[in-house]
Amino acid sequence: MAKITLDGIGHAYGPARTDTDYALKPIHHVWEAGKAYALLGPSGCGKTTLLNIISGLVIPSAGRLLFDERDVTRLSTEKRNIAQVFQFPVIYDTMTVAENLAFPLKNRRMPRSLIEARVCEIAAMLDLTGDLNRRARGLTADAKQKISLGRGLVRSDVSAVLFDEPLTVIDPALKWELRSKLKAVHRALDLLMIYVTHDQTEALTFADKVVVMNDGRAVQIGTPADLFERPEHTFVGYFIGSPGMNFLSGRLTGRTMSTEGHALDLDHAYPSLPQDRAVKLGIRPDYATLTAANGLPVKVRRIDDLGRKRLAHVDLGSQPLVVTVPNGMSVEGSDARVSFDPRRTHIYVDEQRVEGIAA
């Protein structure tokens, strides 16, 4: 049980001369004990590097790593007391399932009776009790990954359990089950868990807090609701939600944004910005709706019927938008109008959100 502090941790795999050489740009963050975090981002954004730094498989080229108040930056993996589960199942072929689960404990010379009790407990959590005496070799990929998960969870004294996209090889149907199982295990064991994924559903359902990463940088850290309602960076708006946030380029003067020859009144004022500043307006498709009467005139390109809702792909001048089609509304021809929920619009300057003042 510990909190983990990243004090300016950064890493470059080669020599670091400029900012772009860093696979992971220096980051400050505190992972609080007993919480479930998700590290979310596209492939190659530095998630796995960050995870490997925490577990000690990679030694960072900059910064300090603290477990509680102890500096462990250069401590070997074995001495860190951390558990990690990898993307592809790693099992010890020659051992039974029970021996696999017991392996991390046996290496740390725990008494046999304690090992047995702990193995039984973890096996029960992961539905492996029936397989305990089977050879691990002949099992299916998802059973093997359950063993890997079990080995990650079996040590009760770890500072944190790290998951590196652990459900990649699992069937979609089983994914849901395993994910909720992990969530239950998290509640039962009260461990700090960090879960790397590029799947937003996985991140949002598993974690108390999500760290969204892009291009080696943590662009936003927040609850799933924060990420959805107040994306601090255009990348978050675009990456979270399906489809992602709409962005309209325009110029802002006072509370009025002009775009494509139309004026749009905003709910908030942005006194920190100079007059006639080039900005982007962000609005989720969920809060932009096609209307019959007043709104901005758009051309409808196509309508996707998703069953539960309908989404219209439209063009405002030359800028594409995705908006919700209200239930029961029928769209005739290609001319329509859209309106934005003014409380849900955000203004971005240089890809960063600008906090407005309610007027």
Place this chain on the structure above:
Amino acid sequence: MTDTRIWDNRAWFFVVPVLVFVLFSSLVPMMTVLNYSVQDSMGQNNFFWNGTGWFQNLLDTSTEIGKRFQGALVRNLAFSFLVLAIEIPLGIAVSLCIPKRGWTVGAVLVIIALPLLIPYNVVGVIWQLFTRTDIGLFGAALTGLHIPFDPRQDASSAWVTIVLMDVWHWTSMVALLCYAGLKAIPDAYYQAARIDGAGRWAVFANIEFPKLRKVLVIAMLLRFMGSFMIYTEPFVVTGGGPGEATSFLSIDLVKTALGQVDLGNGAAMSLVYNLITLTVCWVFFTYTTHVDAREQA
């Protein structure tokens, strides 16, 4: 359901060229040996039927040829066993020491592979000279240290020499095979082992060795065959001596068939020798396929 497939076996004609090739490449030459093994000749190309006589003599240890054959077989098995017992563990140990990345990989692999590139009889000459007690570095050094060593006179010295020679010549092959096996293990296994707190020995016993098993079966098969059929190197170094001490099956066979022109005994020996290697090959093959099948299950 009735079988509606068209019954046409003409495709077998396409196999004929292969059959003809196999006939001339192996069956016809084999038939000569088979021919000699069941007949006796007094010269002038006059043959008469001897049935299984040669084979009975060969496998009967109370006859002179039977004793010789048994001696050569036992020596050969002992040699193969010794060579495997040294080369396999040593090869694994060497492969574990080869670096996994960086420019040193190429350099180390080339140096390790060098003995494999030397022709067999050159290896024999190298070790013949190397172990000479007058001018050979190894032999002269031992003699200088007053350690009794003379592969030309003393049977155990001769054995030490040819076993050392084979280890020098072939451990590289085992090491390279194992290295290939080790390289195929994903990094995640080593990382997981570190996370699990496994020591060096536990990593070897639980990850590396199990993953090397298939490669090791191949290495053992190749080295068994190589050492069981060895001829050139001991022939050059010891000529099968001193006395009979290092005359293995192939050396004894050449002595019998070509040296003494004892064609009947030579032919019977060839066939039994061949049968033994075939049997061992078959056992290895069924073992590996059996293990594969069990792993698939």
